[in-house]
Amino acid sequence: MRRFLKAPSARRAVALTAALVLICLSACSTIPRADSEQEYIEVYRRIVSSVSPGSQLLRAEKIPYTEGDDIVMGAALALRSAPEDPSLVSALPPDVNITRATLAGHTVDVLMSAPYAKLEGMEKSLLEGAVALTMCSLPGVDFVRLHTEDNSVTVRLSSEEILLYNTVVSGAQAQVRLYFPRLDQAVMSAEYADINPGDDASPERLIMDLLLAGPSSEKLYSAIPEDTVVLSVYTQDGVCRVNFSSEFLEIAQEDTAVINLTIYSVVNSLTNLPEVDSVQIFAQNMGSAVLGTTDVSRPLTRRASLIGAAIY
């Protein structure tokens, strides 16, 4: 079943991610800029014919990258180039071009040629999706801003916002997005995991269990102290209350940024559930109402700005 939905593109995506993780572990630990050791760029292309159920519209193609060049501009050029695989076509319509692409912070600023403003519908979404996924696959990139010269159209996207396939399998089984802090920078990334909610386990409980268990990607980490136990987790009136055991307070030893990311990884993961609007965190014997720089005395709402490129 899972195979039917995802294969082969999903499997390829996993493989690509794994490759990326290895590259980044070696490269990104220092400075998240100019990655001189990356040899390939994953360029997202449109698949010419997608007729079978669950088939994807976009697929990554590996394009060799010459060392030392501007990788962001290299990706922009690669997006424009004709794919080698005959079953793929460039996601950019013939008259639309990327004029310039620059990296500022974690955001790639993509200046599109004027005809971009006239695009609409699926055509526009596919272009934006391909650009966002391609750029966010580069090390150090989490967001993409597309705009034209006159700024009449401005779109800000992260790869997190692109849904390539249906993640729901059945009523009893689904994939959830879990957020974990990233090793290489001060953002979190999503990871998909299977859950089977039932009578004895609510989705909230399962998500918390998975968060405590830690990420499967080596690119991510969990700062929740070991031996922490979730004493209770339940949702009422849109507020999900998570009650940690006292061990959770040991997190105070970490950097503020890590503490904030850890707290919001819980908040963002739980707010993926439709009935959860905000999350309130408790811990046994909690003295201070502030953890890191976050005031945990009131319910916290989702903070999407902390979410970086997703891991598919």
Next chain:
Amino acid sequence: MRPRSGIKSILSRVQFKFALVFLILIAGLLVMLNTYPTVVTRDLVFASKKSSLENQAGVISATLSVSESLTTDSVGKAMDFLDLRTLGRVIITDAQARVLYDSSEFDYSPGRLALFSEISSALAGQVVCYCVYDGEAFISSEAMPIMRAGVAIGAVYLYEYDSSQAALISATQRNLRNISVVFGLLAVAFTMLFSRALTTRITDLVRATRIVSGGDYDYKIPVRGSDELSELGAEFNNFTGRLKETEELRRRFVSDASHELKTPLASIRLLSDSIVNAEYMDKETMVEFVTDIGTEAERLGRTAEKLLSLSKLDSAAGFDFTELDMKTIVEKTLHILEPLAKERSVRLTTEADEGCAVMGNEDLLYRIVFNLAENSIKYNVADGEVKISLSCNPEAVSLIVEDTGIGIPEADLPHIFDRFYRVDKARARDAGGSGLGLSIVHDAVLLHGGQISVERREGGGTRVTITFPSYSQWEVQS
């Protein structure tokens, strides 16, 4: 032992072929049983899924197409009124594939771009429906555009994962498979037993044939049941019985024939020895002895000649058949027998119709009449009578030879046509009879397609009745 193993290998081949054909048939049936119902039900479920998803998508699409604008709020409100609990996921997007509503409980995605191929098709104005069966569940997805003024302003995406129908199908499949396994095993066992039973019966027949051909005509196959093989067995027993009879007849004939030939030869030997050994023999005695030798030789010759004609009749070959008038034959014969009748002072009378034509061999017909008339004269009393009547109708010609003679005892009638059979050996021998005359008559009549019967005549004597098909009848038959 070579032929035995050869036969065995053939038999094992018959058994093998039989079993193979049977098993192939069963296997074919089982394959059908295991695939056809599943395929049919699957297609039915596909069709019902398609129509139900299309209905639901249609309702959603119609509801949303009349709402003022498609926003997360307006779509959410509209969707609250619809019952979509059976569906695994419902996604509503705007014209840009941006998610406005998502029923997913775990991967809630409003604001994200749903770049699914189904949604792409729907935004292009198409209604698409996919349904697959992966062995565990029916997975169906449906996408439909939300149209307003001929333009797709959004798309409805439905996804359903139905494992209950699939469970039903796989349960049925499992049941069928179990039944098939049991049935298949039974079929194999049954085929093996049955083909073994069948071939052992054939082997029995083969063995019986070999025993009988070895000369044991008394061997019988036990016959059970009423199928073709039992029939074959019964027929085989019948056949060996007949073989035995024929063999006995042949043996008796040979011993009778040699006996018949030995007797005159012994007389000749005795007579010639007497002549050779006599110191003195007057001329009269000598002439008498030599005459006797001549008579015996003549008798020997006659017997040999009769045996020859009998064997010729047996092979039924070499006889020319022509159209013949019976009356001519009867008269010719009687003309020859006149002197004998006079000598025995027997009165010969004839009563013959004109134009009784038969299809036959002149020589054989002559022998028939001659033998019968001769018997009637020979086995008669002084001043006896012999009456030969010939009559005919369009179908048949009948010849009746009757006499007022000594008659044949009732007990001897069934054997009268046997070779060398004589009622009163001594008397017949005196009359020069060999006991072959009636056998020849009998065989010759049968060869002509006729019938013969011998009976005791009321008031003493014998009556022999022969009927032949008339010439015209013969022509019709052939």
